[in-house]
Amino acid sequence: MKQTFVIGPALAAFAIMGAAPGTLAADREVHIAGFGAKSGVVRSFGVNTEAMMRAAAEHINNSGGVKLGDGSMGKIVVSFYDDRCNAEEGISVVRRIAGTKAIVGVGPTCSNVAEPLFGILQKKTGDGKDTGLQFPIFTDTAIKGGLAKISEWAFRNVPNENEMYQSLFKWLRKTHPNLKTVYGGVEQDFAHSRFTWHKVMKVRAPQAGYKVLGEAKWLLADTNFTTQVRKLKKAKADIIAISAHPFTTCGVLKEMKRQRVKYKLLVGLTSSSSMETLQGCAKQAEGIIIPTSFAPVTPAAKVAAKLGAKYKGSADLHSAAAWENMIVLKGVIESMGVMAKPDTLKADRRKIRDGLAKLSKTGGLLGTITRTKEGEAIKPYLYVHAKDGNWAVLHDPGK
Amino acid sequence: MQFWYGLAQLIGVHTILGLSAYVVLQTGQVSMAQAGFFAIGAYVAGMLTAIADWHLVPALIVGGVAGAAVAALAGFPALRVKGLMFVVATLAFGEAVRLFWFNFTFQVAEGAVKLGPEGGEGFKQIRFFPANGWTDLDRAIFIWSVLFIVMAGVWWLDRSRAGAVLRAVGEDDLAAQSVGVNLTAVKVTAFAIGGFIAGIGGSLYSHYTTHIEHANFGVILATFAIAYPIVGGLHNVFGTLAAVIFIQGFLVEGLRFLGDWRNLLFGFLIVVAMNVSPRGFVSVYRDMSVYWKRRVHGGALLTFLLIVAGEAAGYSIVAIVDGVIGRTGLQYNHMAWIFFLVVWAAFSWSGLAKLIQMIPAGLSRLSGALRGTLGTSPTRRSGRTA
């Protein structure tokens, strides 16, 4: 059929699609691929993660590089892919990365990508019948609870929100004994914020002795909060806990100011302890308390933040995790004897996975991080609050 | 290799989605509801295989039938309106379906694990493929087999009398009505067929991603669904396939090495594609083919070779620059601008000619428009421009 000749351009288009970054492969390069969202409202996350990964690679390479299995030194080479916070593209990107020389993937940014992505990985190592992808993923940002247990090839270095909010509410109860009630606000259509209110904050606050008076709900792209804030105002709660991302958090806070809602304390979502919230509504967010797993308070953290700024990224709890991942991976490469040769690719990936699974403790920018059997992390954290347009440390529960 | 199989799966599923919009477009209606029927197929088939332990093939068929049933029901009221109102009505319907799944929870406990869709949380663990040992290649072959059947079905529909009736309604429904065509029946049937195809596509989609949620089936997917047949051309099914390969294969995956520029080029290249080939890729191919067939024996073969040559030239340029950059360590971002334009133009040989022709013509028109003189003559192709 003549029209089948249209397949001709299709075949050639297939060829074009294979154009991967073609650096001349020098020997003994250790390829680590990052992937995350560099498009849409979450673009800043991807930009920061890439910056911190490249900064960490530079830091490691300048100190001599990584020691490989046969004693020689290798350089870390970072490549970064944009998955646009889209599940299909995330899966495609990881499959593409698995076809390159990368021995591990760091990402994704979005929890709605992580969940399907982990679903296409091999569930249990050594299960011959399971045809899932055999490629280790070490997540820096996607924070929705309980995802690493989906696959034995998935590991995460994200803060444990359960732990953080439990201790935050306990501490608030101790330091502000006269405050007794909490009212929640939640972004219903985003995996992370939804989970954090319903399964974390709403559970931990009563456990600490607070009474939850109600919850206000809205959607990620909402612009009108008058009805929800009116109900919130009537409840007259002491503490308002907002589990939402910067855009709607700012919208709600502005509406609260407009309706002159009186509250004693504001608690926010971990992801909103970034530049975005301060960029959008520094004045209205003044005083909001957020538990976070990063602030530039230790020497190591300050070095990381400075180097990341060189690559035009800012260090926050998500991108700092990317830096930590690189350092952890260096340790795993060295301890497992990764060879970084073209013919040891499959073995190297398995070594990385096994190495990550074996870890019970890793170093982090704020202190030691404990790793769980499920592949999750328990990270040291502190409480920050928005003060004069900056995030300042309010309290370090570790001390 | 797994990347290519995965990409083939993605292209297969998206082509099925595109074909569902293609059938409805034949009757002259732009349906933004195809993502909704896609979602219905995805959830229904997912529930059948994950909760009721059905095999994929019967689940696919039920998914398709569910899509067709809802489409037929929605078709009756929706097809009372035409044109822009129909676009908005179907857009709203697609969103309504998505919101339905946003609120829908149906979970069955199997031991410690709960299976099934859970409203805003989504529907996780649709593990028919990995649990039954299907490799990436198996899945790609399966999806393309389904695609082949769907394409063959639509191809046959196009070539049959029913297809002629569809196109008649699309060209001029008043004239069609005056020769005795029952407009409502034809439009609803086309809509139902589109719903069936979209349901099948969706069924495959949920198994290929293993996890679905309402946000996957929004306005953006609905836009892609109509983009494929419009960019590809409404003349035959291969246009849709070519458009899916262009958009998903070239624009989304192929341009990855451009880093950040890829996202900017996405929208830009679609605008360029529409200006250069307003009736779709297939129409460009056909025009070239007609041109060469008149002048040379074996013109059809020559057309094919020219297009392949254009592709190869484009790829060689990409590879050379790729290699040059690799050796010299230059940043991609600066070089990329120049040669991707060449690649696109090479993709459509007559597009290159048109592009070159457009520059002086466009400049003079622009200066004319800006200086406020009377507009120049209409374009060569057909009639008035806006």
Place this chain on the structure above:
Amino acid sequence: MSQFDRLLSGVWTWIFGDLSLLDLVQTVTDGLLFGATYAIIGTGFALIFGVMHKINLAYAASSIAGAYISIAFASLVPLPAIVVFLLAAAASGAVGYLIYLTCFRFIPTSSPLATLMATVGMLILIDEVIVHETNGMPQPYPALFDSVMIEWGDFGLRGDLLFIFGLSVVATIALVAFLYRTRLGVATRAVAQQPVAAQLCGISVPRTNGTTFIMAGLLGGLAGAMTGAAVGTLSPLLTLPLTVKGLIVTVIGGLGSIPGAIVAGLLVGMFENLALAVRDVQERDLYVMLLLFLFLWFRPLGIFGKSSARD
């Protein structure tokens, strides 16, 4: 309480839950007021879709882009809010002309699908440029009267939304005056209804359309600025929902009708807020779609649609 009172309050609670009458009035008022933002963008949509019969899916994107460009200037030089709004209008007019050039000028009118797709491409491109330049981060937008609340006891009206409503009424009057009292307006309508006859009368089709796109852009930029002011922050998240709302408002109001767009905007705003208060936020948009379907079924011409606007 008599039996009748009990029955009445039972029915009330069944429909409205624990909302009191005051709550209900407040909810309806809040919705109507916020609907002013939909009304003002609906007016622009009504011009493009209703009068010119052109499908420009990038319209909301160009409006928001105008607002972004205005704060880009405002970050260089401190400017009063009014100037920022006017800048937004001007910038959006320029973007509107760009959309005209890339999507309508050179594509033959026999290919309406191609223009549709081209505007989709421009929508994606504009969104990406915005995301690129701002890294996706929300940008605060200046507002007029945003802390003004007109209050009677528990009942409150947002002052800034009243201002926006007033502005959209003024914009509608200006637009209607333009279309029916100026030569360019007559030319626009002529070109939309009978392009060949218009050309025979000596009207330049490309020039008229180009100018009208600029005017629609100006209106859209104002709408974008007002939306940004009402929300307080600009985000790329605004584009798609605004496009969908604008389309719905245009259809409900009647495709050829500009005052219809205002009424429909207010109606949609009110209905949306009412659905939110009475039902859950997750179901809210379902009810808006239901409203649209009801109109399409019972009154496909919209609130003020003229039969000549049926396409």
